[in-house]
Amino acid sequence: MRRVSTMTGWRVLSALAGLSLFAGLSGIAAAAETAGSIPDMMVPSATPAHQIFSLTLFVLLITGSIFVVVAGLLTVAIFRFRSRNSGTIVEPPQIYGSTQVELAWTVVPILIVAVLFLTTARIIFAIQDAPKPKNALDVTVVGHQFWWEFRYPSLGIVTANELHVPVSPMDRPQPTFLKLLSADVIHSFWVPQLAGKTDLIPNHANTMWIDPHTPGLYLGQCAQFCGSQHAMMLLRVYVDTPSEYAAWVKNQQKIGVQDPAVAAGRRVFETEACMNCHRVAGTAATGAFGPDLTHLMSRSTIASGATTNTPEHLREWIKDPSHYKDGALMPSMQLNDEQLNQVTAYLETLK
Numbered sequence: 001m002r003r004v005s006t007m008t009g010w011r012v013l014s015a016l017a018g019l020s021l022f023a024g025l026s027g028i029a030a031a032a033e034t035a036g037s038i039p040d041m042m043v044p045s046a047t048p049a050h051q052i053f054s055l056t057l058f059v060l061l062i063t064g065s066i067f068v069v070v071a072g073l074l075t076v077a078i079f080r081f082r083s084r085n086s087g088t089i090v091e092p093p094q095i096y097g098s099t100q101v102e103l104a105w106t107v108v109p110i111l112i113v114a115v116l117f118l119t120t121a122r123i124i125f126a127i128q129d130a131p132k133p134k135n136a137l138d139v140t141v142v143g144h145q146f147w148w149e150f151r152y153p154s155l156g157i158v159t160a161n162e163l164h165v166p167v168s169p170m171d172r173p174q175p176t177f178l179k180l181l182s183a184d185v186i187h188s189f190w191v192p193q194l195a196g197k198t199d200l201i202p203n204h205a206n207t208m209w210i211d212p213h214t215p216g217l218y219l220g221q222c223a224q225f226c227g228s229q230h231a232m233m234l235l236r237v238y239v240d241t242p243s244e245y246a247a248w249v250k251n252q253q254k255i256g257v258q259d260p261a262v263a264a265g266r267r268v269f270e271t272e273a274c275m276n277c278h279r280v281a282g283t284a285a286t287g288a289f290g291p292d293l294t295h296l297m298s299r300s301t302i303a304s305g306a307t308t309n310t311p312e313h314l315r316e317w318i319k320d321p322s323h324y325k326d327g328a329l330m331p332s333m334q335l336n337d338e339q340l341n342q343v344t345a346y347l348e349t350l351k
Contacts, residue, residue: 039219041192045239046168046210047175048127048195055123062112127196130175130209137165137176143187143200143222145329146229147291147304157252158279160291161304162236166245168211175211185227191220191237199224212239221305228327234305252295255282256350265346268339277330280350290330296350303328315344 044053081092095101141163142149148161165176180189182200190197194210212218222233240248258266266283269275275285281294296302299309306324307313316323319340321330335343 039192044193045214045216045218046194046212047130048208048210049193051123051127052196055120058119059116062116066112127209132177132209133173133175135174136209137174138179139163139165139176140179140181141189141200143180143182143184143189143226143233145184145227146222146233146325146327148233148235149183149291155249155253157249158292159252159295160299161234161301162238162299164238164240164245164248165210165212167215167239167241168213170213173211175209177207177209180206180208186224187222187226187233188224189220189235190223191218191235193218194220194237197223210237212237215239215241215244229325232304232306232325234301236301236305248298251298251351256280256294258282259349262342262346262349265342265344268335268343269346272333272335272339272343273331274333274343293347293350296347298351311344311348314347315340318343318347 041049042053044050138153140151140153142151148163150159150161150163151157166174168174168176178189180198180200182202184202186202187200188197189200189208191210194212195208198206198208200206216239218237218239220235220237222230222235224230226233238248269280270284275283275287277287277290279286279288279292279294281292285293297309301307302309302314302317303321303324307317313324318333318335320332321328322332
């Protein structure tokens, strides 16, 4: 019975590992399709990522050297001491009890492990204990199944899935410090080119920081198996120039003007269950379970990066969320075609 149980456990673990790998590859493929590029951890663009990259090269150098030495000795042993069919079997020299050899294969691995441990610990503490400058930007990140919420406490901004931060030049650093929270299960915030993975744990706040040196778009996703749509819990980090960031903040702080031409769509939004989950500033919609939609059309994607933000995709997402994200917690509202057109037209005005 124990043997069966053990084998079953290994099969379950293997299946979970395979699912996690498939989910991660699917997420990277989806991010690449949406943004036109693939996140590359070998091209760091922020101080934490540079430090991790340097550590990676150091570890690869040591482990690569070990591989070369072991493979070389094995190759020499295979060819030098292979059987020559001479009919005479000669026992090789015995080294059992050799103090020098036993010290070598004991001390050398201990030194290698000690060097790797101390180097890794130094990098970890350098990242975690970095001082926080006065001009740092504070952002609270909340992980949900299956989307990201970003709050800017000092700016009064709440948005979703697309994080905007200012560029942090080497001569005038302005890092962004992230407070990581979870609304449900364990998530993991990972943008390979900016920093390492950090978990978002329920009822426990974690922190991390980034200081992107180059403006541009950086892709990431949840790196923890948080549910059926883990691979589609994508995120986009926009590193803006000072002028771009100031313009984005100004737009996000505005309350959208309600267009009378889409009043019918607003009524559908406020009379159906939409307003119970979503918030739109300046309206009766104050829901907190789903993403804030006040400036929905300022985002490039919807459904946490599952597809591009176009009227056609938005209408299909409202009609049947499972079309883009099977397992999403957003229900199908069962709206008729006229209602779908009206609410889509209303959401298109939320810029």
